Amino acid sequence: MTSTRATLIEVARHAGVSLASTSRALHGTGASPAMVERVRAAADELGYSPDVTGRSLRMKKTFQVAFAVADIGNPVYVEMMTAIHEVLEPHGFRVVVLSTGPTVDSTSELVRSLGSRFVDGLVVSPLRTDDALVEEIRSAPVPVVVIGRALDEQGIDSVSTDSAGGIGQAVRHLQGLGRRRIAFLNGPLDTTPGRARQRGFDAATGREGSDGTGTRALADDFTVAAGLAAARRLLDPQDGSARPDAIVAANDLLAIGAVRAARERGLGVPTDVAVTGMDDTEIGRVYEPSLTSVSLGSAERGRAAARLMLDRLAGDAAAAQHVAIGPRLLVRESTAGTTGPTKEGA
Amino acid sequence: MTSTRATLIEVARHAGVSLASTSRALHGTGASPAMVERVRAAADELGYSPDVTGRSLRMKKTFQVAFAVADIGNPVYVEMMTAIHEVLEPHGFRVVVLSTGPTVDSTSELVRSLGSRFVDGLVVSPLRTDDALVEEIRSAPVPVVVIGRALDEQGIDSVSTDSAGGIGQAVRHLQGLGRRRIAFLNGPLDTTPGRARQRGFDAATGREGSDGTGTRALADDFTVAAGLAAARRLLDPQDGSARPDAIVAANDLLAIGAVRAARERGLGVPTDVAVTGMDDTEIGRVYEPSLTSVSLGSAERGRAAARLMLDRLAGDAAAAQHVAIGPRLLVRESTAGTTGPTKEGA
């Protein structure tokens, strides 16, 4: 540890000039070249580095943006965070990681804590929202961008994707491959993603008739194990109906569970049963067979949110914005389809 | 947005007491119950929430700790970050995510930037270190904990694991299963992990004789694709030597590449070729076959580092500490072994 940190006032004294000139010289704003030279030298000599706490207090800016989610370890959120960091960092903003906690109330509390002014803005992806939370966000003391559902009409900047439409893309892809009995493997319905994806599947298959398309199973959780258990039920119909020839899973982990259940029964994937996942995770890309998956553009959503934030931080006072990131089907081995909106090699 | 934020001085006026008493009452330190009551009421009424920038300036504490790595998206670092967050958050510390950049110099620069006092401490896991960086860290103006190699002798708190020993565990596990020709699939040797793992393999197999054990291949990168390419060379010996009956891979992604290469050749895993990975990633747990892998305890290392940091932050001035987290072999399907230090179901 070097002696004691030099402050601006010490640099000023060392250079034999005023405090104000020192500050100006260091920021290169309205100081003569000679002054800049002189102050720089003094600063270097003392090993000066500006103290951001003083700066923050004075400027009422922390140069920090918070990113808050319920589960920081979730790959989807990791991608968002990485993207947000990449956008913000070049603009001199640091990223603070926060946890929303599991409930709406804990999320509200987090938004309220923004009153302490420890960040200049918040990007948050809440698991669920209610009117109270929406109101809390609208009246937050710093800009907030929500990743989740469209909230611009309630005056909140937001970024969303269309997971329901993404499920639709998967269904149509499978239909295009000639699959007739398409089943849906979803996670719990008391979650926002669970509900949206269910809606998407219903919308895409609602009018399909009774050829097996529309069969559903709910996993207890968005995991491989839960997906395996639920997919077994799907592949062993109790009611005498025909076995599905395709399974649309609500995420990649469930899809892997489905592939396993198929193999247990000696069924080939995609030959006997085609399987699609969602989220385009690395795990799905690396799995065998590699998973056809609907990307929800986590990184893009993060980037979009960060850019909205930058605009607000720059003083943009326009009406609340909404950015929608379209889902993209990535066709891989688990359906081995050669048609569809998007193609991609393994 | 509510009118204008209330400050402590306004709460004081509203309560009709002094600024000092207000501060004390809000912190519950040395104030009469009556005073506390009165101030609380005033604060609630004005919707007061303390401004941390003022607090930070005055107390010379930011209540923030930085976590810096080269690649925030890497699952290993994500686990560390999550663990660090979990330890620090209950103590009132926020976690700021930083990037070290790819080089030693950029890491040095980051350490130097600590002079700005935007965090109270830094947990960093540098890709590589040199004497200059070590010196920079030692003389940093805030506590620094390094996750990587032991640095307590140079006066730096550190947490490390023994990846070399972990490779040794994998080798002995395979030997215990009767495998005789154990090959090593490593990533680039100009990386710290690459070198350490190579050392571990050499140490574990050095005296094994010339039965094929000790064959090595280097992948260009720690990825599935690079692993696949390198594993092909391993399984098609050009020099007429016998094909390996086991491959120790330097991480899980390389291991998956090895499994694929084996399958391409119609070889069964683990029957014909047993494969081990390292890092115990979700991807390895979920893969088929699930991967026997050496856990390097990322979460534990994160926790240990966070606890060391908490001690320093609490004013602990003892000599530099070092915590070593032992590697643990997790036996799964890719070796299907029933012996070994640790067992775990899929």
Next chain:
DNA sequence: ATGAAAGCGCTAACAC
């Protein structure tokens, strides 16, 4: 137990 006042390090009026 309470109040008065200093001051953390910085930037930005304002005057020259």
Next chain:
DNA sequence: GTGTTAGCGCTTTCAT
């Protein structure tokens, strides 16, 4: 272009 000065919001001596 440079200097003087106020003050951001807070905690903490120091006196009472």
